[in-house]
Amino acid sequence: MSKPHLKLSGVHRHYGEGDMLVRVLEAADLTVESGELVALVAPSGAGKSTLLHLCGLLESPQGGEIEIIGQSTSRLGDRARTQLRRSTVGYVYQFHHLLPEFTALENVALPQLIAGQDQNKAEARAMELLELLGVAPRAAHRPAELSGGEQQRIAIARAAANHPRVILADEPTGNLDPETSDLVFEALKDLIKNEGAAALIATHNHDLARRADRIVTLKGGLVVPHTL
Numbered sequence: 001m002s003k004p005h006l007k008l009s010g011v012h013r014h015y016g017e018g019d020m021l022v023r024v025l026e027a028a029d030l031t032v033e034s035g036e037l038v039a040l041v042a043p044s045g046a047g048k049s050t051l052l053h054l055c056g057l058l059e060s061p062q063g064g065e066i067e068i069i070g071q072s073t074s075r076l077g078d079r080a081r082t083q084l085r086r087s088t089v090g091y092v093y094q095f096h097h098l099l100p101e102f103t104a105l106e107n108v109a110l111p112q113l114i115a116g117q118d119q120n121k122a123e124a125r126a127m128e129l130l131e132l133l134g135v136a137p138r139a140a141h142r143p144a145e146l147s148g149g150e151q152q153r154i155a156i157a158r159a160a161a162n163h164p165r166v167i168l169a170d171e172p173t174g175n176l177d178p179e180t181s182d183l184v185f186e187a188l189k190d191l192i193k194n195e196g197a198a199a200l201i202a203t204h205n206h207d208l209a210r211r212a213d214r215i216v217t218l219k220g221g222l223v224v225p226h227t228l
């Protein structure tokens, strides 16, 4: 059987020390397979962003192991971690951070150009993603000319541009109205299934979380199954 795209084993993460010690994760385990969408629902301060940052190799755990597409990350140096993150992880944030002076197509093509892809191929891939997410007719528009939901779908396309095996999203629909949230979530889900990525999505929106393949929460420093 192929290795899971994302695997955490015994992950430990705390901040500060002494009186200021905050224990966030203690021996946390989590596995996300290819094409699987896992929703992370937990109260404010429980450690959702910490978990996503660890999975995205933006932070390092103090103990345990994080494997991405079967590759152990605990002994990687900074450069190798950055390289692995760039080639395997796509991040979607609550606020899209699209570059205002570039068109939708250019925003999606840019990460590929940075990764060394040639312009024609980068633009073809960008267009394929914009079509998949239902925003191809907006390809030549700049972010300021697009609705919030369109902007967020373009941010999702950008996160997927380099074929990430792991997609992480922190409140991707947090600043959208319910109908637009639905649309964006479904687009994200289609994309994950289509591309066979493993996805972990932190959300406060229970309706959306119920449409994930699985829901997890954080309890006592562990990642545990959850039902809503």
Ligand SMILES: Nc1ncnc2c1ncn2[C@@H]1O[C@H](COP(=O)(O)OP(=O)(O)OP(=O)(O)O)[C@@H](O)[C@H]1O
Pocket (backbone or CB within 6 Å): 015, 016, 022, 024, 042, 043, 044, 045, 046, 047, 048, 049, 050, 051
């Ligand atoms: N750099 C840091 N230094 C000290 N404590 C931190 C740091 N980052 C996070 N924490 C603490 O770790 C805990 C988990 O924070 P985290 O941001 O992961 O929670 P969250 O579940 O994402 O919260 P929210 O839903 O409010 O964004 C919190 O108590 C927070 O104060």
